[in-house]
Amino acid sequence: MPTPRILSGIKPTGKPHLGNFFGMMQPAIAWQERGEAFYFIADYHALTTVHDPAALREYTRGVALDFLACGLDPARAVLWRQSDVPEVTELTWLLSCVTPMPMLENCHAYKDHVAREKVPSHGLFAYPVLMAADILLFDSNIVPVGRDQKQHVEVTRDIASAFNRLYKSDLFVIPESSILPTVATIPGLDGQKMSKSYGNTIELFDEEKTMRKKIMSIITDSTPVEGPKDPATSSILGLYRLVAEESAILQMEEEFRIGGVGYGDFKKRLFGTLWEYFAPQRARRAELERDPGHIDRVLADGAHRARAVAEKTMARVRAAVGLK
Numbered sequence: 001m002p003t004p005r006i007l008s009g010i011k012p013t014g015k016p017h018l019g020n021f022f023g024m025m026q027p028a029i030a031w032q033e034r035g036e037a038f039y040f041i042a043d044y045h046a047l048t049t050v051h052d053p054a055a056l057r058e059y060t061r062g063v064a065l066d067f068l069a070c071g072l073d074p075a076r077a078v079l080w081r082q083s084d085v086p087e088v089t090e091l092t093w094l095l096s097c098v099t100p101m102p103m104l105e106n107c108h109a110y111k112d113h114v115a116r117e118k119v120p121s122h123g124l125f126a127y128p129v130l131m132a133a134d135i136l137l138f139d140s141n142i143v144p145v146g147r148d149q150k151q152h153v154e155v156t157r158d159i160a161s162a163f164n165r166l167y168k169s170d171l172f173v174i175p176e177s178s179i180l181p182t183v184a185t186i187p188g189l190d191g192q193k194m195s196k197s198y199g200n201t202i203e204l205f206d207e208e209k210t211m212r213k214k215i216m217s218i219i220t221d222s223t224p225v226e227g228p229k230d231p232a233t234s235s236i237l238g239l240y241r242l243v244a245e246e247s248a249i250l251q252m253e254e255e256f257r258i259g260g261v262g263y264g265d266f267k268k269r270l271f272g273t274l275w276e277y278f279a280p281q282r283a284r285r286a287e288l289e290r291d292p293g294h295i296d297r298v299l300a301d302g303a304h305r306a307r308a309v310a311e312k313t314m315a316r317v318r319a320a321v322g323l324k
């Protein structure tokens with residue numbers, strides 16, 4: 001079987017949080033050992049919500065720093081800023097022309113937005129088409145994402161198939177999403193999906209005091225210390241399962257069931273384990289911060305390598321549709 005091409009992206013809309021890490025960054029880092037890994041910082045996508053240029057630049061560098069600190073290896077994976085490969089916007093237009101509006105009207109990110117009585121921008125509405133272009137531009141086979149992005153990868157498959165049918169060709173590779181069941185949706189402080197837009201995130205590299213405070217603020221029910229608690233629905237356990245040893249998880253689950261330990265104690269245990277878990281990444285991050293030029297070099301090299309692939313795809317696509 002040929003080496004798979006793996007592609008994924010992360011929006012620089014703030015500092016990466018545990019949902020980003022376990023849902024996408026960690027699987028992406030694991031995939032870099034098994035195929036040709038292409039990962040980008042989705043600054044065009046971030047523009048649907050970030051309208052402060054200084055913040056966008058800062059978040060973009062921050063995501064690169066955090067990703068490298070977590071183990072992204074630029075020798076194995078291509079890491080670039082989405083806007084450094086502007087071919088993706090041209091492909092977005094070509095794909096838009098074969099994308100039925102009802103398909104986009106059915107996308108949950110758009111529907112959620114409307115349900116919250118916000119007025120969506122055209123960018124937010126069309127965002128799955130830009131995501132399709134991200135994926136198809138690089139002939140990607142596998143897209144490691146959290147469950148929230150599964151629908152958008154399916155949209156990509158539909159758009160690619162429609163395009164291939166229309167132009168009677170195999171222009172685009174049909175990609176597949178890869179979602180690890182254990183990390184499909186990481187819960188936030190309030191038990192909903194952890195998300196910047198819900199304000200319930202725990203950032204990977206928060207200060208110790210901040211992280212402790214956030215963990216202690218996880219919302220629980222009002223079961224008293226002595227009462228049995230439900231291990232299936234707890235965000236404390238949901239997060240603990242991601243970072244603790246098997247035996248420690250089993251012990252916490254048992255203590256939930258039999259009662260006698262309060263949520264405060266469970267939260268302290270979660271904080272301690274989480275803080276330890278990210279100690280090596282924190283050390284690497286501190287080291288990387290001492291050489292700010294390193295991030296620029298990684299991103300410039302990534303842009304160069306990504307653009308070489310993008311240009312080839314675009315030449316093929318332009319010829320197929322009759323632009324050249």
Ligand code: AMP
Nearest residue numbers: 010011019020023024145146185186194
């Ligand atoms: P975004 O910040 O929306 O660009 O997300 C980057 C990646 O993180 C995507 O693959 C998402 O699916 C993933 N992700 C974000 N939040 C969560 C979450 N709470 N649980 C699992 N994956 C997530």
